[in-house]
Amino acid sequence: MSRTEANPNARPAAPMQPEKSAFRAAAEVAGDVVIFSEAARDALNQAVEIDRVLGQRRSALAALKATAADAEEALPAALAADAIDQAKSGEAGGGSYAALRSSADDLVSKMEMEEATIRALEGRRRQCDDEVKWAAARFHKALDGYKSATRSAFTVAIADALTTGSKPLVDLLAQGHALNSALNQKSFLGPLLEGILIPSALASLPAMVRGRRVTLQDDDYIDLAVDWSDYPGAGEVFEAARGLGALELQIRAYREFTPPQLAAEPYVRRGVEVAAGHAPPSRTGRWSTSHSSPANASRPEALAEVAAPPRARLESYVVRTPGTPAPAAAK
Numbered sequence: 001m002s003r004t005e006a007n008p009n010a011r012p013a014a015p016m017q018p019e020k021s022a023f024r025a026a027a028e029v030a031g032d033v034v035i036f037s038e039a040a041r042d043a044l045n046q047a048v049e050i051d052r053v054l055g056q057r058r059s060a061l062a063a064l065k066a067t068a069a070d071a072e073e074a075l076p077a078a079l080a081a082d083a084i085d086q087a088k089s090g091e092a093g094g095g096s097y098a099a100l101r102s103s104a105d106d107l108v109s110k111m112e113m114e115e116a117t118i119r120a121l122e123g124r125r126r127q128c129d130d131e132v133k134w135a136a137a138r139f140h141k142a143l144d145g146y147k148s149a150t151r152s153a154f155t156v157a158i159a160d161a162l163t164t165g166s167k168p169l170v171d172l173l174a175q176g177h178a179l180n181s182a183l184n185q186k187s188f189l190g191p192l193l194e195g196i197l198i199p200s201a202l203a204s205l206p207a208m209v210r211g212r213r214v215t216l217q218d219d220d221y222i223d224l225a226v227d228w229s230d231y232p233g234a235g236e237v238f239e240a241a242r243g244l245g246a247l248e249l250q251i252r253a254y255r256e257f258t259p260p261q262l263a264a265e266p267y268v269r270r271g272v273e274v275a276a277g278h279a280p281p282s283r284t285g286r287w288s289t290s291h292s293s294p295a296n297a298s299r300p301e302a303l304a305e306v307a308a309p310p311r312a313r314l315e316s317y318v319v320r321t322p323g324t325p326a327p328a329a330a331k
Contacts, residue, residue: 022150022153022154022156022157022158022172022175022176023175023233023236023237024153025149025150025152025153025154026150026153026154026175026179026237026240026241027233027236027237027240028240029146029240029241029244030142030145030146030149032142032145033139033142033143033145033146033244035142036135036138036139036141036142037139037142037143037243037244037247039135039138039139040132040135040136040138040139040247040251041247041250042135043128043131043132043134043135043136044132044250044251044254046128046131047125047128047129047132047254047257050121050124050125050128051125053121054118054121054122054125057114057117057118057121058118058260060114061111061114061115061118064107064110064111064114065111067107068104068107068108068111071100071103071104071107072104074100075097075100075101075104078096078097078100079097081096081097082095082096082097122257122259125257126257128257129256129257132251132254136251136254139247139251140251143244143248146244147183147188150179151188151189151192154172154175154176154189154192155192157172158172158173158192158196162198166198166208166209169196169198169209170209170214170224170231171231171232171233171234173193173196173209173212173214173224174224174227174228174230174231174233174234175228175231175233175234175237176189176192176193177189177193177212177224177225177228177234178228178229178234178235178237178238179237179238179241180193180225181225181228181238181245182237182238182239182240182241182242182244182245183241183244183245183248184245184248184249185245186225193211193212193224194211194212195211196209196210196211197209197210197211198210200215206219206221212224212225
């Protein structure tokens with residue numbers, strides 16, 4: 001039984017204007033979309049905050065390591081100075097070594113605390129990856145429902161507006177382009193919006209509406225994909241969906257946590273005493289003679305070197321970690 005049959009005196013409800021139904025579907029975001037968008041945004045913000053704190057902690061650890069290295073390097077000199085003072089005075093020195101040793105030990109303790117804090121933060125950051133995936137999956141599922149309902153509402157509203165004149169239709173098209181802009185997805189309502197065609201009453205004139213282009217009376221035209229803000233309701237639709245589009249971009253830009261790559265150790269130049277007629281050790285640790293081949297042995301300089309008494313000379317060779325830059329050539 002209908003409402004009118006139950007109450008003959010009841011006034012029938014006024015029919016909803018077609019553009020209003022589509023506007024409501026676009027502007028009134030469903031509750032589940034809001035809930036899951038907030039959860040996804042919170043997870044993303046948490047990951048960003050942890051990355052920021054991790055950067056600060058790693059910088060602090062690097063500074064501590066540099067200071068500790070300087071302190072360790074100064075310890076032998078301090079110990080020697082204390083010994084000299086004690087030898088001169090016959091009494092214990094001023095204790096500069098003990099003070100420096102205590103400072104170095106304190107730096108080591110602080111370094112261990114920073115390293116433990118960094119490990120804890122990295123563990124929490126890995127948990128954020130799972131939280132972001134969970135929240136993003138549910139947000140996208142809810143967003144798909146919102147898009148489906150909105151697309152259906154625009155399809156029905158545009159079909160109805162075609163029978164009522166071009167003005168409500170143009171407003172609808174502008175709202176649709178506003179929604180595309182808010183969601184950063186021009187293909188969302190693209191086929192529906194671009195397929196609209198209202199020809200002119202005169203064959204010699206351009207179409208009144210052709211997709212995103214609306215022809216004005218003075219043969220000028222408006223591009224609805226650019227000028228949608230000039231039409232009623234479009235701005236409200238854009239503001240309602242703008243947060244969803246921004247969140248989608250943030251989810252796409254999200255990268256899972258990857259620990260920083262440790263830098264390779266740089267090359268080290270070492271000096272060794274090399275016997276005459278030999279080359280420095282290779283990276284495999286084996287030694288080789290510089291005049292081992294018959295061709296080299298016949299050269300005058302080789303013969304002269306063999307005749308000369310053995311002598312040692314200081315040679316240098318380079319041990320370089322693969323992937324690091326080669327040392328500069330000696331001048």
